[in-house]
Amino acid sequence: MPDVKFLSVLPTTASASNRVTKVSISGTLLQNPQQFSVNFVNSPDCTDNITYHFKVVIPTKTIIENYKRNGEWSSLHQEQHLDIFNGTGDSAKNPTLTQSITLIMNEIDQALQLSSTETTFSLEFAFNYDDSKMLVYHGRDAGFNFITQYETLFSLSDIQAVQVWGDVQKVSQFGLTYD
Template identity: 30%
Template sequence: MSTTKFIAILPQPTQSGDKIQIRGQISNNAKEFSINFANEVNEDPQSIAYHFKWDIANEMLIEDYMEDNEWINSKETPFDAFDGRFKNEAINNSISNRFIDNNTIVDTTDTFSHSYSLLGQEFALEFAFLDDGIYVYLAREDGRNLITHFQPVSDFQLIESVQVWGDVEKITLLSFSYK
């Protein structure tokens, strides 16, 4: 289990239409980090509604959830952290041209045209909660790119905290946008 770097208690239960944005600085020798939406507040939760792990070293995105201290339904997707795009074209074609705006999924061509290194840099992720799941975006000043969509098994209204684990130096921003 990774060491907890940051825990924030959600000010109210998460509902459809809510968004949480988190920015932080990745360590210079980062191998991985994760953002976890836990159904508990403690540092070693037994229940996590959504585990978003970025395995930088292996260019892999890992998603799953935890019940009774057991990871369930791990899904690994090849992901190039350096340009914010899926390597798997089938997945890329199905989701890269969609984003959420006022609870609606619409077509867009908003993707990043340039590469950048995450190591030692700041990351910005947005988690948008909708009826059909959690949409995750890589956010930049010049736009945002849909990374993934995850359908949690447990009701995301049960989420009590957002936690950051792994190779992150510091969190620079955490914002909640409630419907």
């Protein structure tokens, strides 16, 4: 497994009214990237419990979402065969979902700006504590476009750190937003 390319420990707070609500990450990928992932881990020193795992597999144009509990990946992972690179989705799985996704694919394609030759990414992860869901957006000059949402097994309050893995050259920007 590749090494962690970036790690940030999140500030802790006892107050629910002053907690992290968004994490923004921008960076540069290696030349001809194959994949990269962002993990929201329950301990900065151990990856046995990952509340939310977001992975982009570039050659297959797939987004994989998952969690890890006690060192084991869940078999209930969510995999979306979204062609976020040219604006088409996988219509065979869910026509209603695909119709909604297709409406935003052109914007997502422009927002992520990844192909086998592109080298930058910009993502925003919004914490929905009430429903224990992570919402993911692609960043662009005009703002952020919705990509996906994932219901987590662990409480979002358990997240202690953010890790970036894979074919990432560097993280150029990392930001936190609070309640």
